[in-house]
Amino acid sequence: MMVSDGFGPASQTYGRSYWQFATNRTFNTQTSLDQILIGASRTRSSDSLVTDSAAGATAFSCALKTYNAAIGVDPEGTPCGTVLESAKAQGMLTGLVVTSRITHATPASFSAHVVHRDMESDIALHQMGDYALGRQVDLMFGGGRCFFLPNTTEGSCRTDNRDLLAESVDPKYGWNKAILTRNELNETHLDAGVQLPALGLFHLDHMNFNLDRMNDKKIAAEEPSLNMMVDIALKTLKKAGFKNRSGFFLMIEGSRIGTVVDVVYMAAHNNDPAAHVHEILQYHEVVQTVRNFVRDNPDTVMISTSDHETGGFTLGLQPDPHTYPDYMWRPEAIARSKRSTEVLMHELLSFTGTEKERRTFVKRVILEEGLGVTDATEEEIAFIVSPESPPVEVLQHLGHVLSKRANLGWTTQGHTGVDVNLYAEGSQADRLRGNHENTDIGDFMVSFLDLNLEAITAKLNANLGWFKKTRDGFAAAVSKRDSSQHEKTGR
Amino acid sequence: MMVSDGFGPASQTYGRSYWQFATNRTFNTQTSLDQILIGASRTRSSDSLVTDSAAGATAFSCALKTYNAAIGVDPEGTPCGTVLESAKAQGMLTGLVVTSRITHATPASFSAHVVHRDMESDIALHQMGDYALGRQVDLMFGGGRCFFLPNTTEGSCRTDNRDLLAESVDPKYGWNKAILTRNELNETHLDAGVQLPALGLFHLDHMNFNLDRMNDKKIAAEEPSLNMMVDIALKTLKKAGFKNRSGFFLMIEGSRIGTVVDVVYMAAHNNDPAAHVHEILQYHEVVQTVRNFVRDNPDTVMISTSDHETGGFTLGLQPDPHTYPDYMWRPEAIARSKRSTEVLMHELLSFTGTEKERRTFVKRVILEEGLGVTDATEEEIAFIVSPESPPVEVLQHLGHVLSKRANLGWTTQGHTGVDVNLYAEGSQADRLRGNHENTDIGDFMVSFLDLNLEAITAKLNANLGWFKKTRDGFAAAVSKRDSSQHEKTGR
Numbered sequence: 001m002m003v004s005d006g007f008g009p010a011s012q013t014y015g016r017s018y019w020q021f022a023t024n025r026t027f028n029t030q031t032s033l034d035q036i037l038i039g040a041s042r043t044r045s046s047d048s049l050v051t052d053s054a055a056g057a058t059a060f061s062c063a064l065k066t067y068n069a070a071i072g073v074d075p076e077g078t079p080c081g082t083v084l085e086s087a088k089a090q091g092m093l094t095g096l097v098v099t100s101r102i103t104h105a106t107p108a109s110f111s112a113h114v115v116h117r118d119m120e121s122d123i124a125l126h127q128m129g130d131y132a133l134g135r136q137v138d139l140m141f142g143g144g145r146c147f148f149l150p151n152t153t154e155g156s157c158r159t160d161n162r163d164l165l166a167e168s169v170d171p172k173y174g175w176n177k178a179i180l181t182r183n184e185l186n187e188t189h190l191d192a193g194v195q196l197p198a199l200g201l202f203h204l205d206h207m208n209f210n211l212d213r214m215n216d217k218k219i220a221a222e223e224p225s226l227n228m229m230v231d232i233a234l235k236t237l238k239k240a241g242f243k244n245r246s247g248f249f250l251m252i253e254g255s256r257i258g259t260v261v262d263v264v265y266m267a268a269h270n271n272d273p274a275a276h277v278h279e280i281l282q283y284h285e286v287v288q289t290v291r292n293f294v295r296d297n298p299d300t301v302m303i304s305t306s307d308h309e310t311g312g313f314t315l316g317l318q319p320d321p322h323t324y325p326d327y328m329w330r331p332e333a334i335a336r337s338k339r340s341t342e343v344l345m346h347e348l349l350s351f352t353g354t355e356k357e358r359r360t361f362v363k364r365v366i367l368e369e370g371l372g373v374t375d376a377t378e379e380e381i382a383f384i385v386s387p388e389s390p391p392v393e394v395l396q397h398l399g400h401v402l403s404k405r406a407n408l409g410w411t412t413q414g415h416t417g418v419d420v421n422l423y424a425e426g427s428q429a430d431r432l433r434g435n436h437e438n439t440d441i442g443d444f445m446v447s448f449l450d451l452n453l454e455a456i457t458a459k460l461n462a463n464l465g466w467f468k469k470t471r472d473g474f475a476a477a478v479s480k481r482d483s484s485q486h487e488k489t490g491r
Numbered sequence: 492m493m494v495s496d497g498f499g500p501a502s503q504t505y506g507r508s509y510w511q512f513a514t515n516r517t518f519n520t521q522t523s524l525d526q527i528l529i530g531a532s533r534t535r536s537s538d539s540l541v542t543d544s545a546a547g548a549t550a551f552s553c554a555l556k557t558y559n560a561a562i563g564v565d566p567e568g569t570p571c572g573t574v575l576e577s578a579k580a581q582g583m584l585t586g587l588v589v590t591s592r593i594t595h596a597t598p599a600s601f602s603a604h605v606v607h608r609d610m611e612s613d614i615a616l617h618q619m620g621d622y623a624l625g626r627q628v629d630l631m632f633g634g635g636r637c638f639f640l641p642n643t644t645e646g647s648c649r650t651d652n653r654d655l656l657a658e659s660v661d662p663k664y665g666w667n668k669a670i671l672t673r674n675e676l677n678e679t680h681l682d683a684g685v686q687l688p689a690l691g692l693f694h695l696d697h698m699n700f701n702l703d704r705m706n707d708k709k710i711a712a713e714e715p716s717l718n719m720m721v722d723i724a725l726k727t728l729k730k731a732g733f734k735n736r737s738g739f740f741l742m743i744e745g746s747r748i749g750t751v752v753d754v755v756y757m758a759a760h761n762n763d764p765a766a767h768v769h770e771i772l773q774y775h776e777v778v779q780t781v782r783n784f785v786r787d788n789p790d791t792v793m794i795s796t797s798d799h800e801t802g803g804f805t806l807g808l809q810p811d812p813h814t815y816p817d818y819m820w821r822p823e824a825i826a827r828s829k830r831s832t833e834v835l836m837h838e839l840l841s842f843t844g845t846e847k848e849r850r851t852f853v854k855r856v857i858l859e860e861g862l863g864v865t866d867a868t869e870e871e872i873a874f875i876v877s878p879e880s881p882p883v884e885v886l887q888h889l890g891h892v893l894s895k896r897a898n899l900g901w902t903t904q905g906h907t908g909v910d911v912n913l914y915a916e917g918s919q920a921d922r923l924r925g926n927h928e929n930t931d932i933g934d935f936m937v938s939f940l941d942l943n944l945e946a947i948t949a950k951l952n953a954n955l956g957w958f959k960k961t962r963d964g965f966a967a968a969v970s971k972r973d974s975s976q977h978e979k980t981g982r
Contacts, residue, residue, distance in 0.1 A: 409902025
């Protein structure tokens with residue numbers, strides 16, 4: 001099960017077109033995804049036309065519609081059994097490979113049960129195995145180490161002082177010692193795989209954008225690409241699954257396609273077209289890796305879809321109605337960009353020079369070297385330089401400065417409601433043809449793997465002692481949601 | 492062959508969601524289109540990632556990529572045989588049913604050959620039968636009467652004084668007397684069909700938006716719905732085709748889904764969400780009519796796709812990042828709108844009262860009664876009232892005032908490059924599954940109907956005397972395109 005987070009139809013056209021430009025391919029060359037398009041997924045949640053990633057992933061994992069922010073719980077906030085847990089109960093191996101924090105909404109919805117996505121300290125506990133079912137995951141690769149460190153440690157995000165890196169190797173959970181860098185996960189693992197259960201946490205927060213990994217050797221030494229992680233995961237799970245005669249379930253997420261940046265910037269999405277396109281290209285590579293695996297293993301199936309669109313993204317907009325019917329987009333503007341706006345923003349926030357030096361820094365380092373923009377207007381520069389501009393708006397502004405030069409457009413920092421593309425290949429993939437509710441994808445996995453979500457749900461709910469803390473959190477979360485709802489309908 | 496002009500993926504989600512709201516259906520109810528989704532079409536033209544409707548339709552009709560603005564000609568401006576012409580050569584009956592001017596880009600690309608879409612006086616001649624192949628079309632329903640009237644007549648758009656309504660009944664062309672109103676095309680025709688060759692021109696310009704037809708009895712008396720026109724066309728062509736043992740080819744276009752308004756407002760697109768949704772709902776009805784026909788006639792196939800997306804349209808945007816992860820859209824705002832912004836703009840332009848009266852008129856007639864907006868801000872009102880606001884911007888502004896209240900977004904007045912949905916049902920429809928170039932749809936029709944486009948192309952090019960005027964126009968058109976290109980890359 002592959003999830004391309006925040007990846008709408010226009011982003012696929014954009015990714016293909018940029019790839020054709022950057023690799024000198026003809027306009028009619030298909031990407032790895034195009035070759036396996038079979039339909040579309042309708043993405044709404046139980047309480048909104050526009051879903052968030054939590055409800056979107058729970059639709060896949062529990063095959064039910066739930067409220068935005070719900071992680072593996074139904075609309076009443078009660079735990080629902082997931083395909084990962086049920087696969088484990090059938091004796092299969094299970095894995096999660098992502099580029100966000102491993103505790104983020106999508107992987108969490110397969111491996112944890114909390115009433116609000118922000119309860120990531122609890123999510124990490126469940127993922128480690130400290131909840132009703134014990135350890136359910138055999139392989140976890142991604143970011144989010146900060147939720148595994150005690151809050152007495154610098155860089156920790158936990159609300160308590162538990163040290164999950166230490167606890168996880170306890171026989172109760174049985175994890176092997178966590179892998180923390182790309183250098184530890186080296187080429188030998190590409191053939192041999194890793195020891196299960198395997199925990200790889202390659203960043204405190206989300207892993208870096210692929211654009212930054214490509215252009216910064218330090219990042220490349222610390223963080224593997226999604227494609228490398230997936231390659232190792234597939235080999236490991238196949239080998240071990242073959243030995244156990246068990247098979248496996250693996251969830252892969254291209255987590256940062258929608259360019260979410262939520263610890264630092266309060267859940268804004270960057271609207272960063274260069275970071276966006278390089279996440280897409282990396283995802284295309286991963287799709288090819290998984291497709292190769294599926295072809296070599298005829299009893300497997302792969303599905304790729306998105307939880308929702310992000311940004312109201314469009315490409316090739318018309319800058320001026322008088323040029324009709326001529327339209328254009330400028331991939332070369334994107335190709336000049338060498339760093340994500342996220343990284344550039346960090347650099348800007350830590351800059352300490354005088355105002356004059358700051359201006360030079362913005363022009364040279366941020367705009368010219370970073371974004372590849374050499375023709376910024378006075379107005380565009382001034383907004384970035386001004387200490388009064390709110391960081392979240394400067395971040396957006398940087399994305400828009402670049403987007404404008406490529407004739408790309410965005411309508412929102414958030415998600416939108418458009419149906420997303422559905423791709424699949426392998427055994428029984430034809431059954432997913434056409435236009436579906438996102439929950440149909442969950443139903444397909446249940447049927448394909450012969451799972452029993454009801455049995456897992458019953459087991460989770462038999463004794464809800466483990467869920468008390470989470471349930472208590474629910475009232476607070478609901479009250480927060482209601483007051484926010486109230487504000488919005490009050491206008 | 493059904494073309495939903497300017498209808499992108501987000502518009503289908505929008506149409507479905509509004510329909511579910513307006514008719515009290517559950518969220519998982521599919522529309523007539525959803526049930527037959529089979530893939531996507533890549534829409535680029537030979538000279539742009541973003542196509543216009545002319546190159547978009549020529550990709551279907553001639554099965555080749557050509558430049559934006561090209562009508563039934565290849566990238567060198569040479570005529571290319573169309574599926575309609577080739578079907579005629581095979582002895583089939585042919586038809587065009589649209590809601591734009593019949594001389595507009597999409598129907599023109601099946602039935603005419605000119606180097607620029609603006610040459611609509613020539614297009615009407617070709618459609619009547621005054622070109623190399625003689626009359627090729629057996630049934631034409633739509634708007635665009637102004638290009639059939641001599642320029643000595645009020646309301647004419649022709650560049651010459653030819654009276655095509657009179658000429659068309661000449662035995663040389665053989666058309667029956669043109670049908671000009673909905674009342675002439677009455678219920679008896681729903682069973683009996685009409686006499687072929689049939690010419691129905693129900694408006695001087697584009698036919699009105701369905702929203703306005705629904706809310707204005709005068710329009711409803713003058714103009715049939717697209718669904719009624721299609722119903723009559725199918726019955727007529729089936730009956731006559733059965734008699735001739737010939738079969739038929741019919742091109743249907745929901746021409747105004749992208750809400751283009753190009754005579755009055757210089758090719759802007761309205762970004763009018765209410766007119767947009769009612770064009771979509773009407774199109775859904777037409778799809779059901781055609782699907783019923785295809786099911787009753789197992790040797791037929793129907794295809795529905797778009798030429799391109801319009802507006803960079805998105806739904807359910809996030810008005811404020813702080814409300815994350817709650818999103819909403821407000822269909823009730825759309826339901827309150829009773830008139831298209833096009834009609835409201837006409838009313839505003841013909842208003843002659845004092846400035847104070849104008850202000851009252853804008854608030855009451857335009858905003859409250861027309862758009863259903865009762866909470867317009869001072870700024871929103873002032874821009875509409877000001878005589879200094881350019882009409883094309885006021886038109887857009889009206890659409891945005893309404894869109895904002897529904898949480899809908901647009902990035903452009905023009906088209907965008909996203910792949911569009913591909914729908915099909917009937918004989919051999921499975922061959923169109925997956926992601927395709929738009930020209931593949933032309934190739935499919937050629938193969939399905941066993942056509943020979945090369946033979947028609949050869950016939951068209953055997954003696955290009957008829958094409959001289961058009962060829963002369965080409966140099967001017969190219970020079971216009973080049974200078975516009977120059978301006979744009981000059982920044």
